[in-house]
Amino acid sequence: MRKKEGNKERDILDASVSVFSCEGYSNAKMHTIAENAGIASGTIYLYFTNKEEILLKIFESVWENIFRLLDTIDSEENDPICKFHRMIDSVFELFDSKPALATVFVNEQHHIMKRANKLLLSNYQKTLCICENVLTLGIQKHIFKKEIDPLIFSSFFFGGIRYTLQQWALDQKKYNIYKMRETVKSLVLSGILDAKVQ
């Protein structure tokens, strides 16, 4: 018997992140991934049922990591401001050593959410929840401005204006574009306005 050498599943995932990052998911060829992983193309199918499952596994893992990081911080920390500091730090640190993963995470997010499975969706939604809860808590404690809508803030937080626009385009009834616009302006302006002016 030919023993499993190393961790081929890991190799394939790493190669896929690298290839998806360069070519984009849709343009990525299974053959290129195999080549990058140093295996034959058929071998990929011993570990993943198809190309999409590879992307799914990548996102499952990323969102699970993000959720765990934020969840830990959420329970360890009491002060909303400290929570924010540590949460943003940890997300940046997560991608710090993996720029290719960051690219895939950003560019293919919209693709994978159309076919996300339960595990992925669950971690994704739980993560957004944590963020909203931190904001709500800050508002209750009169630390954060009460006029900030937690939902809109989350959108802003997880993708800025681009992501906000995307969400609105997908479901125009759920979001009020005027309110979004004013919120964005308020957030950005108070973010950049000099204290002396305020």
Place this chain on the structure above:
Amino acid sequence: MRKKEGNKERDILDASVSVFSCEGYSNAKMHTIAENAGIASGTIYLYFTNKEEILLKIFESVWENIFRLLDTIDSEENDPICKFHRMIDSVFELFDSKPALATVFVNEQHHIMKRANKLLLSNYQKTLCICENVLTLGIQKHIFKKEIDPLIFSSFFFGGIRYTLQQWALDQKKYNIYKMRETVKSLVLSGILDAKVQ
């Protein structure tokens, strides 16, 4: 490729935006676009050399519009705060009636920038420039905090954390992830902190 009565080209672009928005650029079929445009699939090739050129034309047009809007505001308005208000308003208004265009703009931006032509690149860069200049002006006038790096702010402004991460992933030498992180935190926090706490 020859220019015709002028509305078939428009029909194809509109149909493409609609189809790219639903299916994504890579999954979109030329046949579906033709169907949506009410023409035969071969006719598309009288107006565009290939599928990619359609996407290119869409982005060319969007970035040209954005640039013109912001450029006009930039020359009409003196106060940096007013510039900001009107600029954000106009970008939101641009997409207000075209959610499908917003989706395409957000999801396919990374795809098209790899093969952008001069015109597109020029308008894209000129637009970023205007934003940076507004910020710089505000800082010079002591209206904006001086510690905000205009480059980083532009990234944040045009895509929030996701886009920020993406930029960094694409070129890690150009951006300092620690500085980005701190800037993001500062922006977000001052955006949401209650005046009383500050």
Place this chain on the structure above:
Amino acid sequence: MRKKEGNKERDILDASVSVFSCEGYSNAKMHTIAENAGIASGTIYLYFTNKEEILLKIFESVWENIFRLLDTIDSEENDPICKFHRMIDSVFELFDSKPALATVFVNEQHHIMKRANKLLLSNYQKTLCICENVLTLGIQKHIFKKEIDPLIFSSFFFGGIRYTLQQWALDQKKYNIYKMRETVKSLVLSGILDAKVQ
């Protein structure tokens, strides 16, 4: 526009019968069928959704023909013996000019019945019914032996004809289809005729 020349659907079906006959359905390559039909392989998919649908269409057509032939005879003829003569004649005539079709009909019948659609199943079962009814009628009229089980007879009868046809299709010089037809009729009729009638 490139006009449809000739009948490509017909060409594909004919080419498929020929290729399925030589190679067997499972070994037949779509490329070979296309080559035989004088078209590009992609063109097949403009007329059929996949390989299996081609086989299905072949069998649909054959069983529809057989049913129509036997049904017409069944309603035109009163005497069970005459029904038999004419029915066997017409089935042999159906395949007389199409040995390849006979081969496919015999060899792939079991394959297609696993995935038969309503139309095919309906014609298949109605055909079997006609045969059983002829037998039952003959028994009621005391022309056929009453101890013959119509179900078993039908199996044996169809199996015999099918295999006989196959042998002829494999080597048309070795067998004389007219003589085969008469021998089959003679064998079957003396097998079922009541002693009193003989």
Place this chain on the structure above:
Amino acid sequence: MRKKEGNKERDILDASVSVFSCEGYSNAKMHTIAENAGIASGTIYLYFTNKEEILLKIFESVWENIFRLLDTIDSEENDPICKFHRMIDSVFELFDSKPALATVFVNEQHHIMKRANKLLLSNYQKTLCICENVLTLGIQKHIFKKEIDPLIFSSFFFGGIRYTLQQWALDQKKYNIYKMRETVKSLVLSGILDAKVQ
């Protein structure tokens, strides 16, 4: 390829008959056969050079058995009618306890004959010969009709039995193999018996 303790080869053949019967030869996977045989897929290749050789061995064995059975009967029995009775009985008995083998025998016969080896062909042809000889003998003895062509009769006879067996193998509850056997014998004998004898 080396012969081992003698029951792995048997296990593989049995598993293959079972799998070929359910899936058909072309759709059958070597892995499924190995699983059914309780061994690893690579082990199959210690006993058979490839997939086709398994099918070949199955048919070699079946036709050898049929030949031996009929040959023994042929030499033990003098009366053509008795020969027929015993021959049909023995063929039905051969498959009685092995419906899966019957299915494979019927469905894959045409596949294997294209690549039959000498041993298989020899037993196949010797078996047909015995049948033809019984018929010829009966004709010479004025027991069977002289106008029956032995070649056509054999085709019809074998085809009828094969299909009957197949129907039974597909649904053993619907058909009674004993009754089938007797019906087949009755049909065939009255088909060939000379009127003077009857």
Place this chain on the structure above:
DNA sequence: AATGAATGAGTTTTCATTCAT
């Protein structure tokens, strides 16, 4: 002898693009 992970040739199918009408 036995294993089962790995291979990669081979096939179906898709779809952007072409071109005869």
Place this chain on the structure above:
DNA sequence: GATGAATGAAAACTCATTCAT
């Protein structure tokens, strides 16, 4: 200019067979 039938290159995926252990 317009059409849409036809093309065929390209890619995902399968699975019989091999071979290191």
